[in-house]
Amino acid sequence: MNRFVITSILFLTTLNLFSQHKEFEVKYVKSPVSIDGILDEPGWDEAQPAKDFWQYFPSDSVQAKNQSEIKMLYNENYLYVGIKVYIEGQDFVIPSLRRDFRAGGSDNITLMFDTFNDGANAFLFGVNPAGVRREALVSGGGTSLRGFTTSWDVKWTAETKVYDEYYISEWAIPMSSFKFTEGTKKWRFNSYQFDTQGNERNTWIRIPRNQFIFNLSYMGDMIFEKPLSRSKTPISLIPYVTGSLGRDFETEKDLDDFKAGGDAKLSIGNSLNLDLTFNPDFSQVEADNLVTNLTRFEVNLPERRQFFIENSDLFGDFGNPEEANPFFSRRIGIARDSSGINRQIDIVAGARLSGKLNNDFRIGLLNIQTKEKEEFNIGANNNTVIALQHRLFERSNISAIFLNRQNTSSDLMNPEDEYNRVIGLDYNLGTLDNTWAGNAYLHKSFSPGLTEDDFSTGLRLNYNSFNWRVRGSGFYVGENFNSDLGFIPRKGILRIDPKIEHLIFPTNEKMVQHNISFIPMVIWKPNLDYKMTDYNFIGAWDTEFTNTSKLSARAFNRYTYLFSEFDPSRVGDIALPASTDYHYTSGELEYGSDSRKIFFYELESNYGEFYNGKKFTQEARLNLRLQPNYLMSMEVRYDHVDLPEPYSDNDIWLIGSKFDITFSKSLFWATLIQYSNIENNFGINSRLQWRFAPLSDIYLVYNDNYFSNNSFAPRYRSINLKLNYWLYL
Structure with a gap:
């Protein structure tokens, strides 16, 4: 009996052991x-x-x-x-x-x-x-x-x-x-x-x-015991009022404001939700954590606004979620001005219908109108998303999406900003036991003046057994594929990133699991005769101990070709020239302690070559729990970038500290303090929340930001008082 037959029998036996009714x-x-x-x-x-x-x-x-x-x-x-x-x-x-x-x-x-x-x-x-x-x-x-x-x-x-x-x-x-x-x-x-x-x-x-x-x-x-009847379909109204005092010290402008608006939630039958919002305010939403980004591309941050949350997978799980996602809800309420700077834009109103029409068919409709910002020459826009999903077999589905961003301020409109549209079709594979999973998609965009190379397509297939995880995946993003409501950090590329992972479950009482994996990621430029622009070969070993602590080691071998100049040190001095390439290797070690302890921590260290120089990164995440009322955490990251002459070196610091005090189940005080010398910012976000009734809150939010250089001059300061109340009708 050959090894394949033995492996198949063992795998089927394992599936049978975990099959229960x-x-x-x-x-x-x-x-x-x-x-x-x-x-x-x-x-x-x-x-x-x-x-x-x-x-x-x-x-x-x-x-x-x-x-x-x-x-x-x-x-x-x-x-x-x-x-x-x-x-x-x-x-x-x-x-x-x-x-x-x-x-x-x-x-x-x-x-x-x-x-x-x-x-x-x-x-x-x-x-x-x-x-x-x-x-x-x-x-x-x-x-x-x-x-x-x-x-x-x-x-x-x-x-x-x-x-x-x-x-x-x-x-x-x-x-x-x-x-x-x-x-x-x-x-x-x-x-x-x-x-x-x-x-x-x-x-x-x-x-x-x-x-x-x-x-x-x-x-x-x-x-x-009895068939379920139609449930009561209440209408939920969530009005709010908020007042703020603020000052932008860079422009020397007062930013005092008073707003009122609200949300409404309606259940349509037992399977559909209609969410409405008018003049929404998100001042109470938890502040984002700063990140040190030493790559050439932007990073995405999670959605925290309640209006966009329910059934978010119906709208957002298209394409490649991290590299070619046609819809990323955080794009709504943000617009880029003529200088390339992202500006926060107020939302006038929005509506979203989402849920199931029957057991096999889901529907999502989203429409949001944003205001214009005349001082930055940003026009008002209407944003529409239509998502349809039909289930196939046990856990697979075929999904379609249509997105439309339409400029509605003709007096501020640049011709190239008039509209952007995307249509797409996805097939998502999933077997009942999760042994096989995958995705295939084809998306096409429509933008003024662009008629070629404006599509994106990809394929991914995962095999998951008890001891092996194998992935084959790749995708293509055209040079002219644009999705103004999506997250697409790179265009004009063909990328493959397969993965093989071996899981070992030892009988040792102190160890629970070992994972050994290898990921070869390679990127080409098809419109340049498939010139290789990047590769990153990643080898990793992860282990988890019985006491819940974890240890990981990773090795990286990279290649990068620069099509435009780039300064890895972020000093803004002499940049590495365009049309140059670099081979570099590095290693990383990470340890996480027992998370059940009062004090627990994670330590991460990375050292190796970085473009034509070297980089040392040390990161520590510390947590102290004085339960159940006090939880304190601190994250410190230090990067030392060492490049040869005439390029610059840099010492990059990112420090974040959070103090979370829960006086009771209804009164909370959270303070986030962040320092980043690469962003030249020291910020404080402090939020006091009183939940005076179910899902009804009063927030007092204080924001303070300073330049982190020697002057430590103020940048922006505000204080917001917000009340929202959840009404059932």
Whole structure:
């Protein structure tokens, strides 16, 4: 029997071991359940529990040492959840009392509901022993961290009580929080639980360690006693008022302002959402972390604005997400002036319809109007996105997108800025067990005066077994392919970036997993006779220890051809000339400590050649938890760029420190202090938030920015007071 046959048998045996069919019944109750964390209503005694949890970490082959039991009841208005989690003691890890906490490194239990039974999307709710709640949306089958969105918010209640050997959590989630097909009797379901004292991560449905713990391929069934009826469809109004005092010291202008506006949320049937916004204000949104970017290209930052969050995968998961994404929502509200500087643009109003028309067909419609900014010669624009998705087979789909940015200020309009349009078609492959996944796409843009080389296409195929992950992928972006609403850092390139990764699960008690991987990335310029412009060969070894610490080592071998001059030191002095090329190698070592400790940290060091010189990078991320009220973190990055004469050297510093104080579950104070000498900025963002009613807040936000050079002169200062209130009609 040859090696291929043996490997195939072992792989199929492994799949069979993880193939489970577990289900439990959800009882119908007429009377409401009191949410007090006691589970003393008669319905709880009759409810069938979801039990017999499996370990996911440190092993995936044994039952959990500390078990959990989950019961559910329901009526037309609410899904009631009663959870009993067994514990070894009460020395919990609870970093914060702030809602939407991270599951990693803390005690909690999380439930996921696949309401359309398609293995593609799920609603996620979780709680920790202190009764702090979190909710999120899981998209893309739960196969990557990109599909995990914690910015989504809904109204629901939970109470938790801790006893000697267990804690109990009781929930009431409005049925209107879910989207589902009327008349259905089954949802797919899974739960995962983090136990820091027992050093376990457990799941109801057994999940292999080579998959994410929130992977939607591995789920059981919750069977409703009666078919689900149409849920109540409330209208949510979220008005706001905000006042600000500010001054731009560079232009010597006062920036005092008063605004009012709001959002509205309407459920259309059980499966569609209509979101409306008028004169939105995002002053309360958490500030972005500064980054040190030593590449020649821009970096993207995550979307944090609530209006763009729900069903964001329907609009944003097209093309290559990191290199050729036709729609990147953060482009809306930002425009580039004639000097190439990005300016913040006010949004007048917007509407978004998204959700499912039936079990196989999703639709997304988005239209947003932005204002003009006359002082920067930026016109008003209407931005439209239409996304359609049809499911094929079990977890695959075919998707289409249309984007249109239309200038609506003819007096400010440059001919080349009149419009930009993109049409595209994607096929997304996903097998039920996640063994095969992939994507193929073709997108074409339409811009004034451009008729050739204005398309982008790509292909990716992933194979994922218990011990091997193999990827074949490549894409092309035409020189004239433009998407003003997308993220496309490079054009006119053909790139391939396959990957092979071997996963090893040792029996050593101190080690959990080794990953050995190799990624050869190569880029050519097709319009220059396929001249090679870059390559980066990456070899990596990653290991995870039983105590949750991690160690990684990476080696890089690079080649870069400069088509235009570039200063790697960022001094702005003498740049490396165009039409030159460079071969350079470097190595990197990273260590992350036990995240369950009061003080935990990550250290990263990189040293090696950098273009025609050398670069040394040292980065430290430090965290101190004085739970549950105080969480302090600091990130320090130092880059020393050493180039030969006549080019410049540079010492680049980036320091960020965050202080997060949660006085209670409704009063929070977060302060972010950042220093960057490459940006010549020292900034303070301090935000006091009082949640005086469910999803209703008062924010007091203070921003202060200074030049970080010797003068330390002020750049910009503001203080904002904002009130928003969530009304159900």
